Amino acid sequence: MRFKALGETLLKGGVAPRYVRRYLAELSEHLQDLTAEQRAKGHDAEDAAIRARARLGNDAELAEAMLSHKQFRCWAARAPIAVFCLLPPAVTMLAAFAVMMPLVLCARFAGLSGHGGIDARQWFRTLVMITLAFGNFFLAPALALSFVWIARRQRLPEPWPLLAVALIVLVDLQFQAHFPALGHRGGEVGIGAGMWLFHLHDLLETWHLAVTQLFLTLVPALWLLQRKFVSR
Protein backbone atom coordinates (compact mmCIF):
# COMPACT_ATOMS: atom_id res chain seq x y z
CA MET A 1 0.00 0.00 0.00
CA ARG A 2 1.30 3.47 -0.95
CA PHE A 3 2.23 5.82 1.91
CA LYS A 4 1.62 3.14 4.54
CA ALA A 5 4.52 4.36 6.71
CA LEU A 6 3.28 7.96 6.40
CA GLY A 7 -0.21 6.86 7.45
CA GLU A 8 1.17 5.11 10.54
CA THR A 9 3.20 8.22 11.49
CA LEU A 10 0.13 10.42 11.20
CA LEU A 11 -2.09 8.07 13.21
CA LYS A 12 0.54 7.78 15.95
CA GLY A 13 0.82 11.57 15.87
CA GLY A 14 -2.86 11.80 16.76
CA VAL A 15 -4.32 12.80 13.37
CA ALA A 16 -7.91 11.56 13.08
CA PRO A 17 -8.20 8.52 10.75
CA ARG A 18 -10.63 10.25 8.39
CA TYR A 19 -8.10 13.04 7.70
CA VAL A 20 -5.32 10.48 7.26
CA ARG A 21 -7.37 8.49 4.72
CA ARG A 22 -8.24 11.60 2.76
CA TYR A 23 -4.68 12.96 2.79
CA LEU A 24 -3.24 9.66 1.56
CA ALA A 25 -5.89 9.35 -1.15
CA GLU A 26 -5.18 12.84 -2.47
CA LEU A 27 -1.43 12.27 -2.31
CA SER A 28 -1.86 9.10 -4.38
CA GLU A 29 -3.86 11.01 -6.98
CA HIS A 30 -1.31 13.82 -7.01
CA LEU A 31 1.49 11.30 -7.47
CA GLN A 32 -0.34 9.86 -10.48
CA ASP A 33 -0.54 13.34 -12.02
CA LEU A 34 3.14 14.00 -11.35
CA THR A 35 4.11 10.63 -12.83
CA ALA A 36 2.03 11.33 -15.95
CA GLU A 37 3.74 14.74 -16.25
CA GLN A 38 7.19 13.12 -16.06
CA ARG A 39 6.19 10.48 -18.62
CA ALA A 40 4.99 13.27 -20.93
CA LYS A 41 8.46 14.82 -20.62
CA GLY A 42 9.91 11.60 -22.02
CA HIS A 43 11.13 9.78 -18.92
CA ASP A 44 10.65 6.01 -18.77
CA ALA A 45 8.17 4.56 -16.27
CA GLU A 46 10.71 3.82 -13.53
CA ASP A 47 12.47 7.17 -13.83
CA ALA A 48 9.17 9.03 -13.97
CA ALA A 49 7.99 7.32 -10.78
CA ILE A 50 11.20 8.24 -8.92
CA ARG A 51 11.09 11.87 -10.09
CA ALA A 52 7.39 12.18 -9.26
CA ARG A 53 7.91 10.81 -5.75
CA ALA A 54 10.80 13.20 -5.16
CA ARG A 55 8.68 16.18 -6.23
CA LEU A 56 5.80 15.15 -4.02
CA GLY A 57 8.06 15.45 -0.94
CA ASN A 58 9.55 12.96 1.47
CA ASP A 59 7.55 11.28 4.23
CA ALA A 60 8.98 13.54 6.95
CA GLU A 61 7.92 16.73 5.12
CA LEU A 62 4.49 15.34 4.29
CA ALA A 63 3.95 14.22 7.88
CA GLU A 64 5.14 17.51 9.35
CA ALA A 65 2.78 19.47 7.09
CA MET A 66 -0.19 17.54 8.49
CA LEU A 67 0.98 17.32 12.11
CA SER A 68 1.51 21.08 12.31
CA HIS A 69 -2.26 21.57 11.97
CA LYS A 70 -3.58 20.80 15.46
CA GLN A 71 -7.21 20.88 14.32
CA PHE A 72 -6.80 17.50 12.61
CA ARG A 73 -6.06 15.72 15.88
CA CYS A 74 -8.81 13.43 17.18
CA TRP A 75 -10.25 13.62 20.68
CA ALA A 76 -8.77 10.28 21.71
CA ALA A 77 -5.30 11.74 21.10
CA ARG A 78 -6.06 15.24 22.35
CA ALA A 79 -7.73 14.23 25.61
CA PRO A 80 -7.18 10.51 26.32
CA ILE A 81 -8.09 10.94 30.00
CA ALA A 82 -11.51 12.31 29.07
CA VAL A 83 -12.09 9.67 26.37
CA PHE A 84 -10.82 6.58 28.19
CA CYS A 85 -11.45 7.47 31.86
CA LEU A 86 -14.46 9.76 32.05
CA LEU A 87 -16.40 8.66 28.98
CA PRO A 88 -16.69 4.88 29.62
CA PRO A 89 -18.72 5.09 32.87
CA ALA A 90 -20.82 7.98 31.51
CA VAL A 91 -21.56 6.27 28.20
CA THR A 92 -22.32 2.98 29.96
CA MET A 93 -24.92 4.60 32.19
CA LEU A 94 -26.45 6.59 29.35
CA ALA A 95 -26.63 3.48 27.16
CA ALA A 96 -28.34 1.58 29.99
CA PHE A 97 -31.02 4.23 30.27
CA ALA A 98 -31.40 4.29 26.49
CA VAL A 99 -31.98 0.52 26.49
CA MET A 100 -34.57 0.76 29.27
CA MET A 101 -36.45 3.71 27.85
CA PRO A 102 -38.38 1.73 25.16
CA LEU A 103 -39.71 -0.59 27.89
CA VAL A 104 -40.93 2.34 29.96
CA LEU A 105 -42.55 3.94 26.93
CA CYS A 106 -44.15 0.65 25.84
CA ALA A 107 -45.61 0.07 29.30
CA ARG A 108 -46.95 3.60 29.43
CA PHE A 109 -48.41 3.87 25.94
CA ALA A 110 -49.81 0.32 25.90
CA GLY A 111 -51.66 1.14 29.13
CA LEU A 112 -49.90 -1.59 31.11
CA SER A 113 -48.84 0.59 34.02
CA GLY A 114 -51.47 1.73 36.45
CA HIS A 115 -52.74 1.40 39.99
CA GLY A 116 -51.35 -1.69 41.73
CA GLY A 117 -48.29 -1.95 39.53
CA ILE A 118 -47.65 -3.06 36.01
CA ASP A 119 -49.91 -5.48 34.16
CA ALA A 120 -47.16 -7.49 32.52
CA ARG A 121 -48.71 -9.40 29.65
CA GLN A 122 -46.93 -12.15 27.79
CA TRP A 123 -45.75 -9.95 24.89
CA PHE A 124 -44.37 -7.41 27.35
CA ARG A 125 -42.53 -10.11 29.32
CA THR A 126 -40.98 -11.39 26.10
CA LEU A 127 -39.91 -7.85 25.22
CA VAL A 128 -38.41 -7.43 28.68
CA MET A 129 -36.48 -10.70 28.39
CA ILE A 130 -35.07 -9.69 24.99
CA THR A 131 -34.10 -6.27 26.37
CA LEU A 132 -32.49 -7.85 29.42
CA ALA A 133 -30.50 -10.28 27.31
CA PHE A 134 -29.36 -7.40 25.10
CA GLY A 135 -28.47 -5.24 28.08
CA ASN A 136 -26.70 -7.95 30.04
CA PHE A 137 -24.80 -9.76 27.32
CA PHE A 138 -24.33 -7.26 24.52
CA LEU A 139 -24.24 -3.70 25.85
CA ALA A 140 -21.12 -3.75 28.07
CA PRO A 141 -19.11 -5.97 25.68
CA ALA A 142 -20.07 -3.74 22.74
CA LEU A 143 -18.99 -0.63 24.63
CA ALA A 144 -15.71 -2.31 25.64
CA LEU A 145 -15.14 -3.28 22.02
CA SER A 146 -15.83 0.31 20.90
CA PHE A 147 -13.17 1.76 23.17
CA VAL A 148 -10.65 -0.91 22.13
CA TRP A 149 -11.44 -0.14 18.48
CA ILE A 150 -11.03 3.63 18.98
CA ALA A 151 -7.64 3.10 20.61
CA ARG A 152 -6.49 0.57 18.02
CA ARG A 153 -7.34 2.68 14.99
CA GLN A 154 -5.51 5.63 16.57
CA ARG A 155 -2.51 3.41 17.47
CA LEU A 156 -2.78 4.51 21.11
CA PRO A 157 -0.88 2.62 23.83
CA GLU A 158 -2.76 -0.40 25.24
CA PRO A 159 -3.19 0.95 28.80
CA TRP A 160 -5.81 3.46 27.61
CA PRO A 161 -8.34 0.96 26.20
CA LEU A 162 -7.57 -1.47 29.03
CA LEU A 163 -8.43 1.27 31.51
CA ALA A 164 -11.68 1.97 29.67
CA VAL A 165 -12.63 -1.73 29.75
CA ALA A 166 -11.75 -1.94 33.45
CA LEU A 167 -14.04 1.02 34.18
CA ILE A 168 -16.91 -0.55 32.23
CA VAL A 169 -16.41 -3.74 34.24
CA LEU A 170 -16.37 -1.73 37.46
CA VAL A 171 -19.64 0.00 36.58
CA ASP A 172 -21.00 -3.54 36.57
CA LEU A 173 -24.24 -2.93 34.73
CA GLN A 174 -26.93 -5.54 35.43
CA PHE A 175 -30.44 -5.57 34.06
CA GLN A 176 -32.96 -7.52 36.10
CA ALA A 177 -36.72 -8.19 36.06
CA HIS A 178 -39.11 -9.88 38.46
CA PHE A 179 -42.74 -10.58 37.59
CA PRO A 180 -45.51 -12.46 39.41
CA ALA A 181 -47.50 -15.19 37.61
CA LEU A 182 -49.35 -14.16 34.46
CA GLY A 183 -52.58 -12.31 35.15
CA HIS A 184 -51.27 -10.73 38.35
CA ARG A 185 -50.23 -7.12 38.50
CA GLY A 186 -46.87 -6.06 39.86
CA GLY A 187 -43.24 -6.84 39.29
CA GLU A 188 -40.29 -4.66 38.42
CA VAL A 189 -37.66 -4.11 35.79
CA GLY A 190 -34.47 -2.43 36.91
CA ILE A 191 -30.86 -1.62 36.19
CA GLY A 192 -28.28 -2.34 38.83
CA ALA A 193 -24.95 -0.60 38.70
CA GLY A 194 -22.21 0.08 41.14
CA MET A 195 -18.85 -0.93 42.36
CA TRP A 196 -18.54 -4.66 42.81
CA LEU A 197 -17.38 -4.52 46.40
CA PHE A 198 -20.34 -2.45 47.52
CA HIS A 199 -22.94 -4.99 46.50
CA LEU A 200 -21.16 -8.25 47.01
CA HIS A 201 -24.32 -9.85 48.37
CA ASP A 202 -26.27 -9.20 45.16
CA LEU A 203 -23.31 -10.34 43.16
CA LEU A 204 -23.27 -13.71 44.90
CA GLU A 205 -26.94 -14.19 44.00
CA THR A 206 -26.37 -13.42 40.34
CA TRP A 207 -22.82 -14.76 39.99
CA HIS A 208 -23.57 -16.70 36.80
CA LEU A 209 -24.76 -13.52 35.11
CA ALA A 210 -21.82 -11.50 36.44
CA VAL A 211 -19.23 -14.08 35.33
CA THR A 212 -20.69 -14.37 31.82
CA GLN A 213 -20.91 -10.61 31.46
CA LEU A 214 -17.40 -10.15 32.81
CA PHE A 215 -16.00 -12.67 30.37
CA LEU A 216 -17.77 -11.13 27.37
CA THR A 217 -16.70 -7.62 28.37
CA LEU A 218 -13.12 -8.70 28.81
CA VAL A 219 -12.92 -10.43 25.41
CA PRO A 220 -11.84 -7.24 23.54
CA ALA A 221 -9.20 -6.53 26.20
CA LEU A 222 -7.93 -10.11 26.05
CA TRP A 223 -7.76 -9.87 22.25
CA LEU A 224 -5.74 -6.68 22.59
CA LEU A 225 -3.31 -8.27 25.04
CA GLN A 226 -3.00 -11.38 22.88
CA ARG A 227 -2.12 -9.20 19.85
CA LYS A 228 0.46 -7.31 21.86
CA PHE A 229 2.22 -10.44 23.13
CA VAL A 230 2.01 -12.31 19.83
CA SER A 231 3.53 -9.35 17.94
CA ARG A 232 6.56 -9.30 20.29
Next chain:
Amino acid sequence: MAIESPALLAGVPELMILRLLNVQEMYGYEIVQAISSKTGGVVTPGEGVVYPLLHALEKDGALKSRRKTVNGRSRVYYTLTARGSKKLASLTGDWNALNTAVQKVLHAV
Protein backbone atom coordinates in the same frame (compact mmCIF):
# COMPACT_ATOMS: atom_id res chain seq x y z
CA MET B 1 14.30 32.27 -8.71
CA ALA B 2 12.40 30.53 -5.92
CA ILE B 3 12.21 32.22 -2.51
CA GLU B 4 14.40 30.26 -0.11
CA SER B 5 13.22 31.78 3.18
CA PRO B 6 10.00 30.01 4.26
CA ALA B 7 9.34 32.76 6.80
CA LEU B 8 8.80 35.26 3.97
CA LEU B 9 6.12 33.01 2.53
CA ALA B 10 4.03 32.72 5.70
CA GLY B 11 0.40 33.07 4.67
CA VAL B 12 1.24 33.55 0.98
CA PRO B 13 0.20 30.08 -0.30
CA GLU B 14 -3.10 30.44 1.59
CA LEU B 15 -3.76 33.81 -0.08
CA MET B 16 -2.88 32.45 -3.52
CA ILE B 17 -5.03 29.34 -3.10
CA LEU B 18 -8.04 31.46 -2.15
CA ARG B 19 -7.42 33.80 -5.08
CA LEU B 20 -7.14 30.96 -7.59
CA LEU B 21 -10.22 29.21 -6.29
CA ASN B 22 -12.14 32.48 -6.44
CA VAL B 23 -11.95 32.18 -10.22
CA GLN B 24 -12.65 28.47 -10.75
CA GLU B 25 -12.78 25.16 -8.94
CA MET B 26 -9.49 23.25 -9.02
CA TYR B 27 -7.85 20.12 -7.62
CA GLY B 28 -4.61 19.95 -5.66
CA TYR B 29 -2.19 19.24 -8.49
CA GLU B 30 -3.79 21.96 -10.61
CA ILE B 31 -3.47 24.50 -7.78
CA VAL B 32 0.25 23.79 -7.24
CA GLN B 33 1.02 24.03 -10.97
CA ALA B 34 -1.02 27.24 -11.30
CA ILE B 35 0.80 28.94 -8.41
CA SER B 36 4.17 27.86 -9.75
CA SER B 37 3.42 28.99 -13.30
CA LYS B 38 1.70 32.31 -12.41
CA THR B 39 4.56 33.33 -10.10
CA GLY B 40 7.19 32.26 -12.63
CA GLY B 41 8.48 29.68 -10.17
CA VAL B 42 9.16 32.27 -7.44
CA VAL B 43 6.53 30.69 -5.23
CA THR B 44 6.49 26.91 -5.52
CA PRO B 45 4.53 25.27 -2.74
CA GLY B 46 5.59 21.75 -1.80
CA GLU B 47 3.58 19.44 -4.02
CA GLY B 48 2.24 17.23 -1.24
CA VAL B 49 2.10 19.75 1.59
CA VAL B 50 -0.63 21.78 -0.11
CA TYR B 51 -3.28 19.29 1.05
CA PRO B 52 -3.13 19.97 4.80
CA LEU B 53 -3.55 23.65 3.94
CA LEU B 54 -6.57 22.90 1.71
CA HIS B 55 -8.09 20.65 4.39
CA ALA B 56 -7.54 23.31 7.06
CA LEU B 57 -9.20 25.96 4.90
CA GLU B 58 -12.10 23.60 4.30
CA LYS B 59 -12.41 22.88 8.02
CA ASP B 60 -12.52 26.63 8.65
CA GLY B 61 -15.37 26.88 6.16
CA ALA B 62 -13.39 28.89 3.60
CA LEU B 63 -13.49 26.10 1.01
CA LYS B 64 -15.75 23.24 0.11
CA SER B 65 -14.79 20.13 -1.79
CA ARG B 66 -16.45 17.51 -3.93
CA ARG B 67 -15.16 14.44 -5.70
CA LYS B 68 -15.61 14.70 -9.45
CA THR B 69 -14.61 12.45 -12.32
CA VAL B 70 -13.18 14.21 -15.37
CA ASN B 71 -11.79 12.24 -18.35
CA GLY B 72 -11.98 9.04 -16.30
CA ARG B 73 -9.92 10.48 -13.42
CA SER B 74 -11.60 10.96 -10.06
CA ARG B 75 -10.23 13.88 -8.06
CA VAL B 76 -11.23 16.16 -5.21
CA TYR B 77 -12.10 19.62 -6.50
CA TYR B 78 -12.11 22.66 -4.22
CA THR B 79 -14.20 25.83 -4.49
CA LEU B 80 -14.44 29.00 -2.45
CA THR B 81 -17.35 29.58 -0.09
CA ALA B 82 -18.87 32.90 0.95
CA ARG B 83 -16.74 32.73 4.08
CA GLY B 84 -13.70 32.06 1.90
CA SER B 85 -14.48 35.16 -0.17
CA LYS B 86 -14.51 37.27 3.00
CA LYS B 87 -11.24 35.70 4.11
CA LEU B 88 -9.73 36.41 0.70
CA ALA B 89 -10.80 40.07 0.88
CA SER B 90 -9.34 40.37 4.37
CA LEU B 91 -6.04 38.67 3.47
CA THR B 92 -5.74 40.72 0.27
CA GLY B 93 -6.19 43.91 2.28
CA ASP B 94 -3.56 42.77 4.80
CA TRP B 95 -1.18 41.81 2.02
CA ASN B 96 -1.56 45.15 0.20
CA ALA B 97 -0.99 47.07 3.44
CA LEU B 98 2.09 44.99 4.23
CA ASN B 99 3.41 45.33 0.70
CA THR B 100 3.00 49.13 0.77
CA ALA B 101 4.71 49.32 4.15
CA VAL B 102 7.64 47.16 3.04
CA GLN B 103 8.01 49.17 -0.20
CA LYS B 104 8.18 52.42 1.80
CA VAL B 105 10.95 51.01 3.99
CA LEU B 106 12.85 49.63 1.02
CA HIS B 107 12.70 52.90 -0.89
CA ALA B 108 13.37 55.12 2.14
CA VAL B 109 16.74 53.51 2.92
